[in-house]
Amino acid sequence: MGSFARCSPSSGPERFRNIQLQEFDTYDQNFLQLQFLRKRSKIIEIVAAKDIIFALATNQCLCFLNLSPDELIRSLFYNKNNDSLITVSVYGSDNFRSLKIRTTSIEYIRRNKLDAGIPLFETESLKWPGFVEFDDVNGKVLTYSAQDGIYKVFDLKNYNFLYQFSDKNVQEIKISPGIMLLIFERTPSHVPLQILSIEDGTILKTFNHLLHRNKKVDFIEQFNEKLLVKQENENLQILDINSFELTEVSSTDFLTPSAFIFLYENNLFLTVRNRTVAVWNFKGELVTSFEDHLLWHPDCSTNNIYITREQDLIISYCKADEPSPSPSDEPPGDATVISMSNILTGKCIAKISANDPELRICPGRRGETGHSSIRSTVREALEDVTALFYDEDRKEIYTGNKYGLVHVWSTRVGCCL
Secondary structure, eight states: OOOEEOSSTTTOOGGGSSOEEEEEEOOOTTOOSSGGGSSOOOEEEEEEETTEEEEEESSOEETSOOSSTTEEEEEEEEETTTTEEEEEEEEGGGTTOBOEEEEEEHHHHHTTOGGGOEEEOTTSOOBTTOEEEEETTTTEEEEEETTTTEEEEEETTTOOEEEEEEOTTEEEEEEETTEEEEEEOOOSSEEEEEEEETTTOOEEEEEEEEOOTTOOEEEEEEETTEEEEEETTSOEEEEETTTOOEEEEOTTTSOOOSEEEEETTTTEEEEEETTEEEEEOTTSOEEEEOSSOOBSOTTOOGGGEEEOTTSOEEEEEEEOSSOOOOSSSSOOGGGEEEEEEETTTOOEEEEEOTTOTTOEEOOOOTTSTTSOSSOOOHHHHTSSEEEEEEETTTTEEEEEETTSEEEEEEOSTTTTO
């Protein structure tokens, strides 16, 4: 991918030194059965499994191309429990309204046996607004059939059915370690809540949370024993569901974020608002404000943010210190960087920058499927990044852009061979 420029002489970790850039192209001119596949589309998601990169573009998926011209892959999930890739697809034959799930062993994909995938949850009716959710933390799969109003939970290791429940008044479900929070349709004065064991569906607690009348609920989030509730222009409420002790944080200190990421390892939570990242504890105290880590995209898609397994580092697509003026809405490459910051201190430890003189570009190989015949400069590779992923084992960052190009920023020796 690109090379990292240090933020300060002594702060750059060794893992982000001597970066080399490679480029891959997801656009396949031989795969033109459908009209909408005849133009380039942006990368919306990247997943890595050992030595394979899966890049999901708007219209197709590199390394796992649609098995049928009628199929569109909507999302990817790497199941580390059995070393397989799960794809969630829709089909034109039913107006793209029903989800179809398939699992394919990484070993089969490596051998190019793409038709060896096994359908999952075939008995479930997952027509919109039905859904499937993969819970890596608890090792579970949650499905919802809107047709009959039934939620089912399966084991992520072997896809065995575990239990089901049904309630048409459920408005939303939040999953955290060990439990599920069921949020029911609110009344003017309160919202009914129920907590279930994620393992067997046992009801652990049922209670009501009082609300300010005529005030919109901005969010309800669950993290272990802590319930976070925020209403429009009201204080953040942090409720301990065991003791029912309530902590409030002033609405002027805690503004409603556009995204939440729970940091399970550190018992903290990260918020994004107006491109700004912050970390809080469950006393409602600000733990970390980040220096030099202003996100580029205002919609703060988590596909442009990666948090390491130990939750000590955040890697994001960010604005540069002094971005160059651009006559269009697209960022010039020297206006953007890939920033790496310490989550507990907020310090920037390294960057991928177009201005890094030590960044090395690896020669591409033309004419091969999945390899680019377009030679991007580092500046071009950093323009309009739409997806980001960090492979911690291989020490590589993968970015995708609006042109369907995937860039690999690698510290591995010999990556250019």
